[in-house]
Amino acid sequence: MVAMTGWRMHEQEWRKGPWTPMEDNLLIEYVRMHGEGRWSSVANSSGLKRSGKSCRLRWVNYLRPGLKKGQLTPQEKGIIIELHALLGNKWSTIARYLPGRTDNEIKNYWRTNFKKKGTPSQNQEKKKHKVAFRHNQQQQQQQQTMNNNYVLPHVEENNQRMIFESPEAKIEETTVSEQGYNQTVMAQDVASWWDTVSEDGLWSGFFWNQDNEKYPNEFRIEQSFSF
DNA sequence: AACAAGTCCAACCGCATCAGA
DNA sequence: ATCTGATGCGGTTGGACTTGT
Numbered sequence: 001m002v003a004m005t006g007w008r009m010h011e012q013e014w015r016k017g018p019w020t021p022m023e024d025n026l027l028i029e030y031v032r033m034h035g036e037g038r039w040s041s042v043a044n045s046s047g048l049k050r051s052g053k054s055c056r057l058r059w060v061n062y063l064r065p066g067l068k069k070g071q072l073t074p075q076e077k078g079i080i081i082e083l084h085a086l087l088g089n090k091w092s093t094i095a096r097y098l099p100g101r102t103d104n105e106i107k108n109y110w111r112t113n114f115k116k117k118g119t120p121s122q123n124q125e126k127k128k129h130k131v132a133f134r135h136n137q138q139q140q141q142q143q144q145t146m147n148n149n150y151v152l153p154h155v156e157e158n159n160q161r162m163i164f165e166s167p168e169a170k171i172e173e174t175t176v177s178e179q180g181y182n183q184t185v186m187a188q189d190v191a192s193w194w195d196t197v198s199e200d201g202l203w204s205g206f207f208w209n210q211d212n213e214k215y216p217n218e219f220r221i222e223q224s225f226s227f
Numbered sequence: 228a229a230c231a232a233g234t235c236c237a238a239c240c241g242c243a244t245c246a247g248a
Numbered sequence: 249a250t251c252t253g254a255t256g257c258g259g260t261t262g263g264a265c266t267t268g269t
Contacts, residue, residue: 018237018263040254056255057238092257107258108236 015049019058023048027055028063061102068100072109080106081114 015023030046036059039052048055061067072080076098083094091103091110098106 016239037255052254053240053256054238060256061237089258103257104237111259112235 013049014051014054016054019050019062023050024058024063027059030055031059031063061104066100067102072101072105076101077109080109084110 019027026046026048027042027050030042030048034041034045039056042048042052042055043050050058079097080094083090083097087093089107091107095101095103095106
């Protein structure tokens with residue numbers, strides 16, 4: 001209740017609905033000048049008639065430099081599935097391990113593909129490609145107007161291996177044997193997806209080790225990609 | 228060609244938590 | 249210790265778009 005007071009103060013005045021390119025530019029300019037954060041002052045400083053909450057969401061989910069658009073890769077899907085099996089609906093936490101992807105995107109992916117029965121049909125996959133293509137075109141136009149000075153956090157590339165690090169979970173590189181992977185943690189509706197991805201050869205391994213005596217609440221992952 | 232149904236995703240909402248006064 | 253505003257998160261919705269009939 002209390003938490004909403006600030007947001008609702010000028011609720012009648014806030015614009016809602018889809019963002020226009022002009023609004024996007026105003027927000028980009030604001031962030032460029034003031035940095036991320038202090039969203040509640042965006043309206044005053046930039047002239048945007050959007051709530052701070054709306055501005056933050058727009059920035060985080062759409063305007064933020066480094067965002068990937070388009071279809072999730074099999075690797076990314078695998079990470080989502082693994083982490084969801086481990087963490088549940090902690091979309092923002094899962095998103096931290098997928099640089100350039102947003103919690104909203106991951107949430108949408110999960111709901112679309114696994115919240116209901118069955119796996120996506122081939123037609124659905126075709127549709128996804130079309131949508132992804134549309135987004136890529138839009139994003140490329142968007143990116144051209146922006147000065148990308150940001151560095152993706154917590155990810156390094158090291159001899160064809162992505163090392164995931166989390167400030168919260170202290171995830172670090174490790175060497176876990178394939179036998180250590182426990183497929184039973186996967187939901188049943190995910191199993192068919194696993195078969196598909198394994199067959200196409202793009203997925204080369206993603207192993208978990210929860211036998212961590214020292215830090216029982218932590219987990220370690222090894223992710224190998226074929227670039 | 229027209230309509231219905233399904234899919235996707237941007238954006239909103241409400242609540243929880245954090246931080247500063 | 250309490251209050252208040254700011255921020256973050258997860259759930260939900262609306263509408264554009266695609267596909268099927």
